[in-house]
Amino acid sequence: MMKGCSDRLEMVRSYLVDETYRDALLVQSELLKGLRETLDAKGFVEILPVILSPITDPLNHEVFDASVEYYGQNYAVTKSMILHKQISVLVHEKIYSVSPNVRLETADKADSGRHLFEFVQLDMEVAGASRDEIMDVMEDAIIYAIRNVLSKYPWVKEKYHPTLKVPAKPFKRITVKEAVEKYGEAFESGLSKDIDEPVWLIDIPLLNREFYDKQDPERPDVLLDFDLIYPEGFGEGISGGEREHEYEQIIRRMKLKGTSPEEYTDYLELAKQGVLKPSAGCGIGIERFTRYVMGLEHVRQTRLFAKVPGESAL
Ligand code: ASP
Ligand code: MG
DSSP, X not given: OOOOHXXXXXXXXXXXXXXXXXXXXXXXXXXXXXXXXXXXXXXXXXXOOOOEESOOOOOSSOOBOOXXXXXXXXXXXXXXXXXXXXXXXXXXXXXXXXXXXXXXXXXXXXXXXXXXXXXXEEEEEEETOOHHHHHHHHHHHHHHHHXXXXXXXTHXXXXXXXXXXXXXXXXXXXXXXXXXXXXXXXXXXXXXXXXXXXXEEEOOBGGGSOTTBOBOSSSTTBBXXXXXXXXXXXXXXXXXXXXXOOHHHHHHHHHHHTOOXXXXXXXXXXXXTTOOOOEEEEEEEHHHHHHHHHTXXXXXXXXXXXXXXXXXXX
């Protein structure tokens, strides 16, 4: 049930009385700075986000449609900049964007603690990179950002998250196959509750991801991609991988997933003409990263004007 006007005003009142919001915004600002500084020092170029486009990430799960009609053209509201990232790396080899995403999730996600129907991810991509290189960059970025927060705001530990540590490099890795053997079907939450530092979940099964993550040519049932799983039950915080760029293969992958090629004509034309090149990258959810570092119950506590699935927002 949609919450009404008084709840929305209550939300604003809580900004004024609950110091968690003030603290979370300080931490978030510092985390973003840490991520940006790491990528900037590695030669990345920050590009501006795309909000409306004829094409966007189809996502691997159903959300309500979000699009606008403008002079006869239908523009989707960005679910992720993945397809634009693949084109952007043709201009600058290493790019990132602090990208607002709208995913109109179903109301059952309200209490997951991890979902907002509008959120921000730092979405990065590198031309010609391997999965390992992307994971390495993100380990540096996460370690630097957390260290940065803890040196500036040491109260984060005592006041909010006493068990928080600066993770050590390299982060451990586990394949989805191993995780299923160990934790069963709910492997993502099983893994997350079992670990005390972030762990990479790799080799995601072919049909569990969108068409753009690269199929491993040597093991065709898995993808050369990854999620980062935060410890202590905070769950998934990053998705990424190597990308498909060849026309025939993209079409094959779209058909396997039931994605209609007709909706992606411009993108497919670029692939057909050989314009798309190999790349790899990922996106880190900013509200989820903040929630984990702060040790909070729900991402709604990490930003102003949070839009929780199924609730009416200000
Ligand atoms: N940004 C992610 C990626 O680079 C996709 C996502 O948003 O889930 O793979
Ligand atoms: Mg994901």
